[in-house]
Amino acid sequence: MKKILFFTYLPRHLKKVLPLINLLKRKTSLEYLLIIMTQEEKQLAEKYELNYCMLDEFTTVKRKYNYDLAWGIEPLINSIDILKPDLFIAIEVNYILRNAIRYCKQKSIPNLIIQHGTPNLKSLHAFAPFEGETFAAWGQFTKDFLIQNGVKESKIIVTGGMNFDRTLSIQRSKHELSKVLNIDPNKQWVLFTTQGVGAGNRPSLDEIRQGVKSATLRAMKCNNLQLIFQVHPDQSINDIKQFTDEIIDHKALIIKYEDTEELISVSDAMITFFSTTAIDAIILGKPLLLINLVDKLDYFPFIKMGAAYGAYKVEEINEFFEKINMNNENLKCMTQRAAEYVNYKNDGKALDRIKGIIYNKLGVSDFE
Structure with a gap:
């Protein structure tokens, strides 16, 4: 029996690799091994009835805190030695994972990295140099970026994103969700997916404040519109409320709904x-505004392709609300092209293509 070792160190990583684990655990000729790092992942693993090991089981050294990446290097290497997998899979090549991949290379253990986030120069360290064997990329946009930054083309296989397979299949209705959120389904819903201060101070705290306040103020002027802030997993609701609460009677809804893709779909x-959620919006053909009040460095190709609107000044955030109802056929056309550029084919079969890579590496077939 061939053994596949999965490792994740964040809840959102585990969520994204979950469809693949569920698919592979039905294969009788394969055994999946899941190692996780945080207590939040443990809760998810138990919720979805996954067999797992905590990283702590592979060392006698006690971690200093829940998300102790420096501590994690030794037990992760130990786990590879002890479990002796036939294939190592991770959903990002960053932090301790680069050491694990390098170790797999030394031990001649096949490995596969599955794309988790959107590549950009501010987070280049999470993608390159790429020392792994194979990188499963969402689309041509990612492949072009990786090649431009020194990754060998032969290491990249364009598969589409498993997470976008689900986005394409969501069937939740606006009326259903309106009952859950207690808001009017007859209004236009404008969803603002937030982010905290990130690498390179992007977005900056001031940019977040300006973006949130400007959208909130503009939405107040539209009686037929409901502004919804979906707060990033690494932020708290109060991180956004501190800005919206400066505006009296703003009426914006600030939530941490469990399913961001559902919100986008309706x-x-x-x-x-x-945010990577911009890709979900493009795939679903939603009018999209990307805010960048710092410089002209765009993280996505969408604005240049004419598939999304850009706000480089606060005033352009206000203008977006006037464009939502415009029947822009050129925008729709370019949105479809952009969707295919960032997510291969958009046929809902990324999971099948990644499964094919795994079967090929392990020398197994669908008929076993």
């Missing part, structure tokens, strides 16, 4: 800085 338009 919303009429979306705003973000450079």
Whole structure:
């Protein structure tokens, strides 16, 4: 029996690799091994009835805190030695994972990295140099970026994103969700997916404040519009409320709804800085505004392709609300092209293509 070792160190990583684990655990000729790092992942693993090991089981050294990456290097290497997998899979090549991949290379253990986030120069360290064997990329946009930054083309296989397979299949209705959120389904819903201060101070705290306040003020002027802030997993609701609460009777809804993609699917338009949720919006054909009040460095190709609106000044955030109802056929056409550029084919079969890579590496077939 061939053994596949999965490792994740964040809840959102585990969520994204979950469809693959569920698919592979039905294969009788394969055994999956899941190692996780945080207590939040443990809760998810138990919720979805996954067999797992905590990283702590592979060392006698006690971690200093829940998300102790420096501590994690030794037990992760130990786990590879002890479990002796036939294939190592991770959903990002960053932090301790680069050491694990290098170790797999030394031990001649096949490995596969599955794309988790959107590549950009501010987070280049999470993608390159790429020492792994194979990188499963969402689309041509990622492949072009990786090649431009020194990754060998032969290491990249364009598969589409498993997470976008689900986005394409969501069937939740606006009326259903309106009952859950207690808001009017007859209004236009503009969804703002937030982000905290990230690498390179992007977005900056001031940019977040300006973006949130400007959208909130503009939405107040539209009686037929509901502004919804979906707060990033790494932020708290109070991180956003501190800005919206400066505005009296703003009426914006600030939530941490469990399923961001569901929210996007029923919303009429979306705003973000450079969250990966922008790709979901493009795939679903939603009018999209990308806010960048710092410089002209765009993280996505969408604005240049004419598939999304850009706000480089606060005034342009206000203008977006006037464009939501415009029947822009050129925008729709370019949105479809952009969707295919960032997510291969958009046929809902990325999971099958990644499964094919795994079967090929392990020398197994669908008929076993």
